[in-house]
Amino acid sequence: MFGIASWLAIIVSLFFAREGLRILTIFPFLAFMAAALAQIFFVRCPRCNGNVGLLVAQTLAPGRFKTHVSNCPYCGVSFDHTA
């Protein structure tokens, strides 16, 4: 009986150790995602201050979601998304 209990304790501790490790590895990823989302929502047109972050994000999107944006949809000013 004690053998089973200690075996269960080992399994549970291994489980929690693994979960803790997963949280530690996912945290920088979440921070990166938060930064990326902040960038998406706070990218502004330098001329009219329109929110062009989502359009810039779409130029980075894979496959058929990809669009090419070279002009501001609000004021038509030409820009490249490195700015």
Ligand SMILES: [Zn+2]
């Ligand atoms: Zn603009």
